[in-house]
Amino acid sequence: MWPSDFDLDEPLTFDVVAATVGAKRTLVARLAKQGLIETVDSGTDEPLLPRRVVVHLRRMQRLRKDLGVNFAGAAVILDLVGRIEQLNRELAEMHRRLK
Amino acid sequence: MAKSKDYYEVLGVKRDASQDQIKQAYRKLARKFHPDLNPGDKAAEEQFKGLQEAYDVLSEPENRKLYDQYGENWRAVKAGAGAPPPGWEGAPRSRRGTGPRTAGVDFGDFDFSNFGTRGGGGFDIFEEMFGGAAGRGRGRRSGRGADVEAELELSLEEAHRGGRRTLQMEVAEACPTCGGTGLKDGKPCETCGGAGQVIRPKTIEVNIPSGVRDGSTIRLAGQGGTGSNGSEPGDLYLHIRLRPHPVFTVKGDDLEVELPITPWEAVLGAKVEAPTIDGKVELTVPAGASSGQRLRLRGQGLNKRKGGRGDEYVRLKIVVPKEVNAEERRLYEELSRISGFKPRS
Numbered sequence: 001m002w003p004s005d006f007d008l009d010e011p012l013t014f015d016v017v018a019a020t021v022g023a024k025r026t027l028v029a030r031l032a033k034q035g036l037i038e039t040v041d042s043g044t045d046e047p048l049l050p051r052r053v054v055v056h057l058r059r060m061q062r063l064r065k066d067l068g069v070n071f072a073g074a075a076v077i078l079d080l081v082g083r084i085e086q087l088n089r090e091l092a093e094m095h096r097r098l099k
Numbered sequence: 100m101a102k103s104k105d106y107y108e109v110l111g112v113k114r115d116a117s118q119d120q121i122k123q124a125y126r127k128l129a130r131k132f133h134p135d136l137n138p139g140d141k142a143a144e145e146q147f148k149g150l151q152e153a154y155d156v157l158s159e160p161e162n163r164k165l166y167d168q169y170g171e172n173w174r175a176v177k178a179g180a181g182a183p184p185p186g187w188e189g190a191p192r193s194r195r196g197t198g199p200r201t202a203g204v205d206f207g208d209f210d211f212s213n214f215g216t217r218g219g220g221g222f223d224i225f226e227e228m229f230g231g232a233a234g235r236g237r238g239r240r241s242g243r244g245a246d247v248e249a250e251l252e253l254s255l256e257e258a259h260r261g262g263r264r265t266l267q268m269e270v271a272e273a274c275p276t277c278g279g280t281g282l283k284d285g286k287p288c289e290t291c292g293g294a295g296q297v298i299r300p301k302t303i304e305v306n307i308p309s310g311v312r313d314g315s316t317i318r319l320a321g322q323g324g325t326g327s328n329g330s331e332p333g334d335l336y337l338h339i340r341l342r343p344h345p346v347f348t349v350k351g352d353d354l355e356v357e358l359p360i361t362p363w364e365a366v367l368g369a370k371v372e373a374p375t376i377d378g379k380v381e382l383t384v385p386a387g388a389s390s391g392q393r394l395r396l397r398g399q400g401l402n403k404r405k406g407g408r409g410d411e412y413v414r415l416k417i418v419v420p421k422e423v424n425a426e427e428r429r430l431y432e433e434l435s436r437i438s439g440f441k442p443r444s
Binding site: 008020022051052054055058059062063066067068077078081085089092093096097 | 126129130133135136138139151243246248313314316318336343348357
């Protein structure tokens with residue numbers, strides 16, 4: 001049985017996130033400063049990052065690599081995809097209830 | 100992607116297409132099929148894998164030249180085996196990354212390990228990502244196994260109660276015969292067919308925590324792709340999808356259910372059975388209840404992630420019999436005659 005983290009709220013430092021995704025720390029910090037990735041207040045000058053940022057950042061990386069969009073564009077795309085997913089779920093639920 | 104598919108056909112370009120045309124075709128199709136733009140769409144994911152494989156080969160002039168000359172045997176030729184002997188049918192194409200796959204659960208083998216090998220044109224952010232000369236190739240990853248993302252579909256009950264799930268996976272590992280080179284004694288390795296990788300079955304038990312929701316992500320540390328040269332393995336990220344429930348509608352931590360009641364139960368009030376995620380409970384319908392009225396069953400919703408439970412809302416729906424017998428008809432007519440109720444006045 002493998003223990004599992006749940007919902008990836010665990011706060012990580014910029015260094016850990018950078019090392020996990022293979023990025024430079026400065027880039028992760030810049031993306032956080034620009035509001036392109038989620039941060040968690042740490043009570044210090046430097047915020048922390050919830051672990052789910054690792055997944056988010058990798059998606060941004062893939063979109064950057066595969067589609068040629070920049071990080072700001074990737075963040076918008078992921079936000080819109082999330083909203084579309086939510087709307088699709090609601091639509092499916094409405095269809096189900098109408099049957 | 101089908102094994103015999105031609106890379107040019109996959110990208111929809113002619114064999115004499117320029118590198119720009121190949122890139123353009125890839126980008127156009129990638130926008131359509133990219134897994135991050137089509138979450139949960141297995142067909143799109145498969146299409147994208149095929150695209151990626153085709154583009155990986157055709158975007159590198161040297162590889163493209165070998166592919167043009169030797170077809171699907173090009174990898175073995177590149178690895179040093181020379182031209183394939185007559186009758187050798189070629190190898191299954193090597194798989195990208197070391198991501199696991201499952202039979203029952205989709206484990207898309209997104210490969211992050213090659214992240215950074217291709218820039219997107221213009222300013223190359225990957226220089227910044229990996230730093231200077233290390234920006235090309237594997238960068239600072241130092242062989243860490245690929246992280247793998249996959250979707251796991253659960254029933255509402257599983258999400259509520261948690262539990263265990265056994266996942267059957269297939270993991271790509273370096274071929275034990277050729278050590279991952281794809282060659283044995285100067286010929287394409289027979290074990291892996293020259294791919295350098297073999298697919299091994301793997302079973303893991305996953306602890307599904309109580310309180311997961313649609314869109315939750317579970318991380319299994321060290322269960323992603325195997326690392327090279329003793330490096331740590333990657334992680335497995337399972338994105339949870341909840342199957343629609345035939346009875347309940349999920350609204351955050353709360354559940355909603357429609358409960359049919361009779362006209363006389365609505366007028367007189369009644370104690371009726373109502374379904375909950377844990378079984379049936381007795382619900383008091385107040386006298387004078389209306390269709391659409393919501394009654395709250397406190398604490399009968401879904402288990403919350405950090406303890407506690409949501410509520411269940413029972414939406415009443417007054418239903419009338421489609422057919423009535425003679426006695427029922429007489430009583431309804433009598434009711435109609437004596438009742439002073441005027442809902443439209």
